[in-house]
Amino acid sequence: MELSKTIFGNEISKKDFQKACKTQKKFIDKFADDRDTVYKFKLVDNDVLTPVMGVKNLVIEENTDGTPSKEKFTLPKNSVIIGNIRMGFGHYRISMAMASAAHAMGFTPIWMDLNSFKGTTTTSIISAQNDLYSLGSRLSQKSKLFNKFVWEPMNYEGFKKLSYNAGDQKTSELFTSLYRDLPKDTPYIATHVWPSQGAVHAGMTHVVNAIPDNWPMGLHLSEGAIHAVQTEKTYLGYKYLLGFDGDKVLKPMKDKDIFYAGHYIDDEMVVNLEADCKKRIERAKKGEPVRFLLTIGGAGAQGEFFSKILKNLLPYIQEEKACLYINCGDYMNVWDLIQKNVPEINQGIFKTFTKTYFNDWACEAEFAEKAISGKDKASSRGIHVFCNKDIFAAVYITNLLLRASDVLVTKPSELAFYPVPKLFIRRIGGHEMWGAIHSHEIGDGTVECETPQMAASMAKNLINDKELYLRMCENILRNKTIGMYDGAYKVVEAAVGKKVPAKKTTAKPAAKSAKPAVKTEKSAAKKTSSKAKAK
Secondary structure (H helix, E strand, C coil): CCCCEEEEEEEHHHHHHHHHHHHHHHHHHHHHHCCCCCEEEEEECCCCCHHHCCCCCEECCCCCCCCCCCCCCCCCCEEEEEEECCCCHHHHHHHHHHHHHHHHCEEEEEEEECCCCCCCCCHHHHHHHHHHHHHHHHHHHHHHHHHHHHHHHHHHHCCCCHHHHHHHHHHHHHHHHHHCCCCCCEEEEEEEEHHHHHHHHHHCCCCEECCCCCCCCCCCEEECCEEEEEEHHHHHHHHHCEEEEEECCCCCCCHEECCCECCCCHHHHCCCHHHHHHHHHHHHHHHCCCCEEEECCCCCCHHHHHHHHHHHHHHHHHCCCCCEECCCCCCCHHHHHHHHHHHHCHHHHHHHHHHEEEEHCCCCHHHHHHHCCCCHHHHHEEEEEEECHHHHHHHHHHHHHHHCCEEEEECCHHHHHHHCCCEEEEEHHHHHHHHHHHHHHHCCEEEECCHHHHHHHHHHHHHHHHHHHHHHHHHHHHHCCCCCCHHHHHHHHHHHCCCCCCHHHCCCCCHHHHHHHHHHCCCHHHHHHHHHHHH
């Protein structure tokens, strides 16, 4: 089937199809066409995720002369491939949720990042697109005109069009070489549409396309895969392709093509949700400092915004009414920017109050474990700053700190769905607006604060108005009872084609499990793995 001509029974115009073909040719001319190449793979441990959730990274196997290996490749029994791309942090974070759920259900998660296979046409195309998206994200935060007339319309309406999907479908035909060496019936979960489209074009038969946003867009369609969504609003919009071609009424998706899963949340967060909420409530009632977690996105675009929030919270930190965790991701320049904008943090009492944890996973995991358990009072005082060159550590430290935090301060992207009270700052792209709206409606997040002043005011409200904060905690507990946070488990079940109960009795605190991952020696990793199996 030519998926760029007809999408769920809806015909694409000849003009749009020709445009899609031209785009594909442009990429071939620039990056070559390696669809006839068979890349051989091998599996390697992931220093951060293997000890926690058994993840194995899929990498290209090469001979000593640099040519592709011809050795037969096999996957472990009960494997589930997590197809993703590094584009910001969001798709990696959702992938970790899927891997965590799969591991808890007895499967081996195989990490397949299409943006990690250097030298392939697939990675060359995705990397170029990622660079453009990151640039656009940063410009949107610096220029109101660019944001209003280019970035917001593109993210909100441009990506919504069915014709946009036609272009991506044609381009993703070039991704199939990376799937040739994989068993076609392996359960495959994609946390971005491009891995899903590539898998379908390559003939994979058990593909689930986990849609990340709460704003239906043609961008995320992958005909031939099962589409999973996180909200009822999104289900309705995708099922009937509402607004995907202006006011035109389109043919709907079939029931087999889409299902409501719920929020994509890591197993360790779901299992420990009640206990973590109880600790938050106890801290609030005792009048302990409110722990704010500030996360910088993968594009590093909101350093200025966070700087202004931090500056406004300094008096509360000094009075021990607030405590800050700041994850700069893998952007050390963001921390440099914050220090430049808020020089007070390196002066006087704040110099003592500020602790940094850079590229030291053992120290970071230990801090998170103590903060979760409440054993260390220092984790409720001052400012604690994290930054990691390793992308997996940069993303996963937020997961660990989420469980220890009282309030997450974030743009309304993938983190809008996580079960922790949230303070939303200005979005990057119009589609993210609906993440904040959903969270506010289910009662676990604030409205979107579009200015630093509004965000700082809301932070002060959360410090001073315990009723506001406690209501969020109570709503999270209520949402848990209706299965709202079970989306990752449901996606795994859809991929494997059957119901599989999670082995929740074996769950361990995430930070404690992650701590050994910092040991780079292979012997240490093997020792950790052996202990886990023994348990």
